Amino acid sequence: MPPSTTPHPLRSSNRPGFESGPSAVRLVDLFAGCGGLSLGFAQAAHDAGRRLDVRLAVDFEGLATEVYSANFPGAAAVATQPVEEFFDGPLGSTATLAETRTRTSVGMVDVLVGGPPCQGHSNLNNHTRRIDGKNALYLRMVRATEILKPRLLMIENVPSVVRDRHDGQSVVDRADRHLRSIGYQVAQEVIPLAELGVAQARRRHIMIATASGEPDPRSVIEHATRDAEEHDLEWAIGDLVRTPEGSLLDQRPRPTPVNLARMQYLLDNDLYDLPNEHRPDCHKGDHTYLSMYGRLRWDRPAQTITSGYGSIGQGRYMHPDQPRALTAHEAARIQGFPDYFDFSACPSRSALATMIGNAVPPQLGKAIATAYLALASTMEEPEQSGTAQSA
Ligand SMILES: C[S@@+](CC[C@H](N)C(=O)[O-])C[C@H]1O[C@@H](n2cnc3c(N)ncnc32)[C@H](O)[C@@H]1O
Known part of the structure; x- marks a missing residue:
């Protein structure tokens, strides 16, 4: 096969001009972290x-909002506060003062x-799962939807979120029911991100909801998950092998x-x-930690990247060719972040x-955004084409 002429999407140091274009996609990102979803x-x-046009991004960690602001300098507001301070009302109630201000x-x-x-x-956390009060935060996304009435809602989480409960009820079922009760169409899916071209075996649960008259969320998911090219580790980080340690x-x-x-x-053999026999004593008998102390393969996606990527005791994070774990640059690439x-x-x-x-890998x-914008634009034609100033 002739070499591809398409520029590698992760190797560019030049940030595209995301702030220019004739019409805006107006976005709010809650629990925004550094902005993986926003970047996508x-x-x-x-x-x-x-x-x-980022209207609002919220995360209560100052460092996360600093990174977010550096990457989305045109954002109208980036707030270092709990999401609950912007959306503090119970589901189904009229907007509170804070919510009216936010809107x-x-x-x-x-x-x-x-x-x-x-x-x-x-x-990955055996101690607190399924009883954690943080599960209620999932429903803040639903409350924010009730207040802001977006055309498209996307909530991302781990696959096991479907088993989580809050106040005796499944948070995902409750979110689904409430969104339908306020007129949204809803679909859910667990997506293996490798199928979207992420060089990583990571699976994520998404809930997609669209307002009435907008594309059906099931079609958005189906459109999003078809035809992507899968990538291995070599594609993501192969060029970084000799990067100096500056x-x-x-x-x-x-x-x-x-x-x-x-x-x-591992390298010698x-x-x-x-x-x-080379593992710590606690791994020497029967164990389920095969990937711990493991070496990555160039020709496969990496295992899920966690904050432990810098230590082989935390997972399969050994570089394929070198006696070391991954650098931050390599981990960011595997997570799908371009060099810019x-x-x-x-x-x-x-x-x-x-x-x-x-x-979240961008x-x-x-x-999801590509699928939604494509489907929404076909729905807008012919009456609205050329007149709509936002999605
Ligand atoms: C899984 S990360 C989000 C990743 C991000 N959405 C992305 O696209 O890269 C969850 C984030 O939620 C933030 N967080 C947790 N509880 C919060 C709260 N109550 N209010 C605001 N941010 C919160 C954490 O600081 C963390 O950055």
Whole structure:
């Protein structure tokens, strides 16, 4: 096959002009983190010749909003506050004072996105899952929908969110029912992100809701998940093998002597899984931790990136060719962040690890946004084409 002439989407250091374009996609991002979902919507809007107008992004971590602001300098408001301060009313009630203020300052909204925290019910956390009060935050997305009335809602979470309960009820069922009761069409799906071109075996649950008269959310999901090219680790980070260690982003993790010996053993013996006799005592019997201390393969997607990507004791994070775990730059690429995304507000390797590990791969937002914009534009024609100023 001749080499592809399409520019590599992750290797560019030049940020596209997401703020330019004749008509705006007006977006609110709650639990925004560094802005993975926003970036995906920005990329899709840009490809469709539209500009992204971030009306409001909220996260209560100051470092997250600093990174967000650096990457979305045109955002009308980026707030370092709890989401509950903007949307504090019970589902189904009239707008509170805070909610009325939020609605007035944000104005008309095309898209509401959010990835409420999932530590409470991640499969990676055995202690607090399924009883965590954070599950109620999922329903703040529904309340925000009731107040802002976006055309499209997207809530992202871990697959096991469907088993989470709050006040004795499933949060996802409750969200689904309430959205339908206020006139939205709703669909849910667990999406293997590798099928969207993310070089990673990560699965995510999404709930998509659209206002009446907008594209059917099931079609949006079906459109989003068809025909994407799948990518392996080599595609994502193969060019970074000889990157010098200049910045924090490219600093190589320094392993302990015992982990260095484990990695050298894997390289010397051309192995990818560490035999039990080389593991710590607690892994020596029967265990389900095969990926821990494991080596990544160039020709497959990586395992799910967490904030532990810098240590082989946290998962299969050993570089395929070198006796070290992943750099932040490599982890960001595997998460789907292009080189133009600016993480420089993060002052340390651990801050970078939290920021990158918490992020939603932009390809997820991009696939949903691309599908929605394409379907919405076909619905607008012929009466509204050329007149609509937003989505
Ligand atoms: C899974 S991360 C979100 C990732 C992000 N949506 C993206 O696209 O990259 C969850 C975020 O929610 C924030 N968070 C958790 N509870 C919050 C709250 N009550 N109010 C505002 N932000 C909150 C955390 O600081 C974290 O950045």
